[in-house]
Amino acid sequence: MIQQRTLAAKFGCTGLGIHTGSPVHMSVHPARVDTGLRFVRTDGVARHETLAHADSVTATSLATTLGDGPGSIATVEHLLATLYAFGVTNARVEVDGPELPVMDGSAGPFVHLLREVGVVEQVAAQPVLQVKRKIEIRDGQRVIRVEPAPKLALEVAIDFGHAAIGLQRLKVDRLEAAYFENEIARARTFGFLKEVEAMRAAGFARGGSLANAVVLDEAKVMNPGGLRYPDEFVRHKTLDLIGDLALLGFPLLARVSVERGGHALHHRLVRALLRERDAWLLRDDISGRGRARLESPVQLTNA
Numbered sequence: 001m002i003q004q005r006t007l008a009a010k011f012g013c014t015g016l017g018i019h020t021g022s023p024v025h026m027s028v029h030p031a032r033v034d035t036g037l038r039f040v041r042t043d044g045v046a047r048h049e050t051l052a053h054a055d056s057v058t059a060t061s062l063a064t065t066l067g068d069g070p071g072s073i074a075t076v077e078h079l080l081a082t083l084y085a086f087g088v089t090n091a092r093v094e095v096d097g098p099e100l101p102v103m104d105g106s107a108g109p110f111v112h113l114l115r116e117v118g119v120v121e122q123v124a125a126q127p128v129l130q131v132k133r134k135i136e137i138r139d140g141q142r143v144i145r146v147e148p149a150p151k152l153a154l155e156v157a158i159d160f161g162h163a164a165i166g167l168q169r170l171k172v173d174r175l176e177a178a179y180f181e182n183e184i185a186r187a188r189t190f191g192f193l194k195e196v197e198a199m200r201a202a203g204f205a206r207g208g209s210l211a212n213a214v215v216l217d218e219a220k221v222m223n224p225g226g227l228r229y230p231d232e233f234v235r236h237k238t239l240d241l242i243g244d245l246a247l248l249g250f251p252l253l254a255r256v257s258v259e260r261g262g263h264a265l266h267h268r269l270v271r272a273l274l275r276e277r278d279a280w281l282l283r284d285d286i287s288g289r290g291r292a293r294l295e296s297p298v299q300l301t302n303a
Contacts, residue, residue: 001285002251004126006030006090008118013109015101018075018189018213019063021206024097028079028113031090033124036249037083039066039073043096052080054247054270060263062204063099064244074099077243077263082110084246085180086119089126105188105212106228107239111181125284131254133279137268142260144269149255151175152245156238157259162192164221168234175242184242186228187235190214193222241266248274250282 012027031038037052048071050056058072059065065074076093079100083091093100103109136145154172158165172179191199191208193215200206208215214232215222229235237258244266245252258265273279 002087002126002128003121004033004089004124005087005119005121006032007088007114008120011113011117013101013103013113015103016207016212017097017099018102018105018207019204020097020099022097022099024095024099024101026079026093026095026100029092029094030120031092033090033122035090035092037080037089037091037093037246039076039093039095041071041073041096041098042094052076052247053249054267054274057247057267060267062199062263064247064263064267072098075102076100077240078102078107079110079243080246081180081239081243082107082114082185084242084251085175085185086111086114086177087126087251088114088119089251090122102189102207102212105214106186106236107180107184108186111185115181127250127282127284129248129250129252129254130281130283131252131273131279132281135269135272135276135279137265137272139265139268142262142265144256144258144261144265146269146273147255147257148253150253152252153255154238154241155255155257156234156241156261158234158237159260160233162216163219164216165233168231170231170234170238172238180242183229184235184239187232187239188212188214188228189236190216190233193217237261244270 007030010027010029014025017024039050041048050067056066058068063075064077065072066076067073073095131146131148134147152175157169159167191213210223247270
């Protein structure tokens with residue numbers, strides 16, 4: 001059995017939104033048992049509160065957006081991945097703008113801040129979502145599947161026709177906080193110089209720079225310091241996947257495999273898994289002896 005967890009104290013940071021280009025302040029607060037992960041706008045939009053759940057996802061273009069209208073909050077995936085990897089199940093995220101700060105383009109700064117305040121267990125069991133059968137989604141060459149496994153394991157593959165990327169694969173046999181911190185968290189978001197103008201015209205990447213993204217021209221990485229990992233690109237895709245899986249609302253016991261994925265494909269799998277009620281079971285004993293906890297994850301996460 002695992003316990004629900006929250007922060008030992010609040011932490012905060014200020015930075016630019018990578019898509020809006022505007023400064024934004026975020027603070028992450030401890031929360032009581034069964035709260036889940038919740039996002040709150042504090043910039044004069046009536047303090048709209050949004051649960052971090054698949055049902056709250058409203059956009060997946062270049063980032064994951066929760067909520068709709070003036071209360072929406074975008075680019076939540078890096079923080080969600082950090083909270084998920086460290087087992088934080090209850091927290092309240094307050095942000096004074098429409099997007100979380102991108103920091104250096106990775107989850108590394110969030111891990112550092114979380115480490116500073118620490119995590120505490122709470123006096124309630126944390127149900128886990130155990131996958132019972134395979135679900136697969138195909139979209140041309142893009143494929144994502146989830147299969148039964150005793151722990152969360154990931155296999156991610158990308159293939160870009162660029163000399164600095166090409167085919168990259170990452171296999172994670174067991175996702176743990178230390179592995180996430182050392183091998184995934186510092187991988188930065190990336191983009192191509194030739195696409196920047198079109199992205200900005202469409203309202204994206206207005207705050208993007210070499211300070212918060214890996215940028216590639218026609219032949220090479222443009223960042224003066226180069227890459228943090230030889231395969232930083234697939235590691236960042238893995239970071240995004242973890243953040244999107246957090247929107248299941250529960251820790252996941254399964255193997256997830258992705259080829260040429262992205263936020264849209266990730267969320268198709270999350271929604272399909274939650275919809276297929278015979279494909280999973282909620283347990284409050286991860287040894288497999290526990291009983292089914294609820295019929296629907298939404299019941300508990302909205303409690």
